[in-house]
Amino acid sequence: MKNVKIAIMGMGTVGGGVYRLIEMEGERIAREQSICLEVKKTLALAYSVEVPESVKAANVQEIAEDPEISIVVELMGGMEPAKTFIKTMLEAGKTVVSANKQLIANAWPELEAAAKKGGAGFYFEASVGGAIPIIRTVNTSLQANTIQSIEAIINGTTNFIMTKMCDEGGDFAEVLKEAQDLGYAEADPTADVDGFDAMYKLSILSSLAFCSRMPIDKIYREGIRNVSKKDIDCIKSMGKEVKLLAIGKKDGNKVQLRVHPTIIPKEHMLATVKGSFNAVFLKCSMADDLMLYGRGAGDLPTASAVVSDVLNAATQEAPAYARFKNVEGEVDPEICFDDNWQTGYYLRVQGGDAAQKAKAALEKRGIQIAQEIALDGDLALIIDQAHEQEIQAAVQEMGGVASLLRMQ
Amino acid sequence: MKNVKIAIMGMGTVGGGVYRLIEMEGERIAREQSICLEVKKTLALAYSVEVPESVKAANVQEIAEDPEISIVVELMGGMEPAKTFIKTMLEAGKTVVSANKQLIANAWPELEAAAKKGGAGFYFEASVGGAIPIIRTVNTSLQANTIQSIEAIINGTTNFIMTKMCDEGGDFAEVLKEAQDLGYAEADPTADVDGFDAMYKLSILSSLAFCSRMPIDKIYREGIRNVSKKDIDCIKSMGKEVKLLAIGKKDGNKVQLRVHPTIIPKEHMLATVKGSFNAVFLKCSMADDLMLYGRGAGDLPTASAVVSDVLNAATQEAPAYARFKNVEGEVDPEICFDDNWQTGYYLRVQGGDAAQKAKAALEKRGIQIAQEIALDGDLALIIDQAHEQEIQAAVQEMGGVASLLRMQ
Numbered sequence: 001m002k003n004v005k006i007a008i009m010g011m012g013t014v015g016g017g018v019y020r021l022i023e024m025e026g027e028r029i030a031r032e033q034s035i036c037l038e039v040k041k042t043l044a045l046a047y048s049v050e051v052p053e054s055v056k057a058a059n060v061q062e063i064a065e066d067p068e069i070s071i072v073v074e075l076m077g078g079m080e081p082a083k084t085f086i087k088t089m090l091e092a093g094k095t096v097v098s099a100n101k102q103l104i105a106n107a108w109p110e111l112e113a114a115a116k117k118g119g120a121g122f123y124f125e126a127s128v129g130g131a132i133p134i135i136r137t138v139n140t141s142l143q144a145n146t147i148q149s150i151e152a153i154i155n156g157t158t159n160f161i162m163t164k165m166c167d168e169g170g171d172f173a174e175v176l177k178e179a180q181d182l183g184y185a186e187a188d189p190t191a192d193v194d195g196f197d198a199m200y201k202l203s204i205l206s207s208l209a210f211c212s213r214m215p216i217d218k219i220y221r222e223g224i225r226n227v228s229k230k231d232i233d234c235i236k237s238m239g240k241e242v243k244l245l246a247i248g249k250k251d252g253n254k255v256q257l258r259v260h261p262t263i264i265p266k267e268h269m270l271a272t273v274k275g276s277f278n279a280v281f282l283k284c285s286m287a288d289d290l291m292l293y294g295r296g297a298g299d300l301p302t303a304s305a306v307v308s309d310v311l312n313a314a315t316q317e318a319p320a321y322a323r324f325k326n327v328e329g330e331v332d333p334e335i336c337f338d339d340n341w342q343t344g345y346y347l348r349v350q351g352g353d354a355a356q357k358a359k360a361a362l363e364k365r366g367i368q369i370a371q372e373i374a375l376d377g378d379l380a381l382i383i384d385q386a387h388e389q390e391i392q393a394a395v396q397e398m399g400g401v402a403s404l405l406r407m408q
Numbered sequence: 409m410k411n412v413k414i415a416i417m418g419m420g421t422v423g424g425g426v427y428r429l430i431e432m433e434g435e436r437i438a439r440e441q442s443i444c445l446e447v448k449k450t451l452a453l454a455y456s457v458e459v460p461e462s463v464k465a466a467n468v469q470e471i472a473e474d475p476e477i478s479i480v481v482e483l484m485g486g487m488e489p490a491k492t493f494i495k496t497m498l499e500a501g502k503t504v505v506s507a508n509k510q511l512i513a514n515a516w517p518e519l520e521a522a523a524k525k526g527g528a529g530f531y532f533e534a535s536v537g538g539a540i541p542i543i544r545t546v547n548t549s550l551q552a553n554t555i556q557s558i559e560a561i562i563n564g565t566t567n568f569i570m571t572k573m574c575d576e577g578g579d580f581a582e583v584l585k586e587a588q589d590l591g592y593a594e595a596d597p598t599a600d601v602d603g604f605d606a607m608y609k610l611s612i613l614s615s616l617a618f619c620s621r622m623p624i625d626k627i628y629r630e631g632i633r634n635v636s637k638k639d640i641d642c643i644k645s646m647g648k649e650v651k652l653l654a655i656g657k658k659d660g661n662k663v664q665l666r667v668h669p670t671i672i673p674k675e676h677m678l679a680t681v682k683g684s685f686n687a688v689f690l691k692c693s694m695a696d697d698l699m700l701y702g703r704g705a706g707d708l709p710t711a712s713a714v715v716s717d718v719l720n721a722a723t724q725e726a727p728a729y730a731r732f733k734n735v736e737g738e739v740d741p742e743i744c745f746d747d748n749w750q751t752g753y754y755l756r757v758q759g760g761d762a763a764q765k766a767k768a769a770l771e772k773r774g775i776q777i778a779q780e781i782a783l784d785g786d787l788a789l790i791i792d793q794a795h796e797q798e799i800q801a802a803v804q805e806m807g808g809v810a811s812l813l814r815m816q
Contacts, residue, residue, distance in 0.1 A: 033731065136548060140720055285432070286429055293698065301696050303694060307694075308551055
């Protein structure tokens, strides 16, 4: 039996979940894995669960200087003080397990440098897709594959909202309010609704999948605020659904990275991902299509991923780091980030003159309209294939459109 | 760069796939993983790919005695000579990677004993679910969970047939013939169609998930031969689908293991798994619902799993063995294998007297009929909840039924 003493920094929903998980499953884990987990210290301003006073650390040094603590779990979220705290732990030689996608997406090279300096491990399975073991799958099950594309529902809040809007109707503002009342959306929903959270996760996941650093400033990002009931009704009538997808594609050295509402066929596996569930769909050179589906958030599901990292860290001989050059501000010069991707489009314009103008602007650029759908007064134009920049130029010439959505 | 020389025993579809995968992806693997894979020897009676004569081993000793070969991949399938060959390699201290579900389900304890004797690793990700990394997920991502249930589509042949029957109509015999013509089913389809293959895989997967040996003789097994067009039409009219599911449930020390055609709602994630794809749906104490979906067979998808095992074996310091007592003929005496599970049922009987008799037999046992559906001449009786043994007794009293299917 190996005794592993850990500390948890941040005792909100997920921190409390990790604490409770160890209470509930610790005995079985010890029996089956021969690892006895003990939460020796916690550090937090507020606690979501009851913790003995003797466990509460007065400050970060108390944890960093405790030679018995080998693994520190960071679940504070946000940039600071999480970054400073994690670096302190890593440089002190303590392995860190974190779910902090914002921090990792923004400061991974700096954190990894600290880990290497301290000879410590740095794990973050829970940072993408909650309970879904997508990071471990990419790292330890798909090494034989060139990963060609990622299409992922990796934000539960927006998937909850899109599902409600698609399945039950309702306008964005109404459904957002409901999601807030149910605790699925924060009072300030920006991080979720505007696609920041999905962007952070895509940066982490695509870096691992494409084995090259994919910085957030290379990701096109558009949230779901502008998806209207009118569009959803039309899209449903076409036998399709809308999802906020995080998309990464790599073809040779050409990479496209984008987060935006995406129209997908009802038959697509991702269309069946409802409510706050997440899923990651990969196309791989050898394994072909692969999808992982599960809870993308929540106290215990996220804790499941955190504790799997803790257990793997406790049994791993030597820490593993990114398999690519992970330096701040540097990207592989061979990679060409492509913002002129080719895909399908859905444009909604006003009828009459506006519609004529829109069609002319498309026609001028050789963009073919596959289908026109009348939408009381408006017109939806369906385009099977076009380049993003051509569409943008056409929309500018039209003087804007009521809606512009991308189709898979 | 680590040079890893391997041997492949069995050069049929999957063996050829591994060989081609290394040709296609080897350079990238070397660059990203710092592992240079070389197939130094092959052993086979027939080759699906071209291999230089110098690589072809004359016999199994040539591989066992080659000190440069550290990992041996077994893709011969079947019991013998695969078992003897694998044991020879393991006892010689060579790590073995196998996709041989039949052998592992039948002789895992013996193989593991040989591995321990030789201090060698034994890996078999590809034995369940092809490219789907379900074994590694259970072993290294779900340790923090008590796995409560497994529901899996783990036989591509039967899922191809059931999908065709559900989506396009057609009787079993017709669709089987088509599957055989397309190469999705073997000339002798018994292993797939009668549920043996799914049973082997369930034995392996449930042993890992429930952390206790789950022998094949504890698994109830029923194939898809008796699922008729008439039943499928009726089931579809109820908004449901039929799938051959491998089911494992554990509640405390009570375990049920069964492979049989199962009626599931169209909205269930598993209902969206079409054609030869596989999927494993798990209910976990902490992670909640989790599903992994992908290619369950095929040369390159299976090779993807095999090579991931090879790469993990090449980087792992010490081999890992089953976390439970793995002894031939022994099961944990605390486990109670329950063959009197409770579930929903679909019974089809002839109309008239037979129907009256059937209803009486059910009523006598307090089994409630939730719905009756007239099926030109026949009657389908839908039962929401009953115990298996009560249903079996009732069916015996009825003198048999036209169809008996279980519902999720």
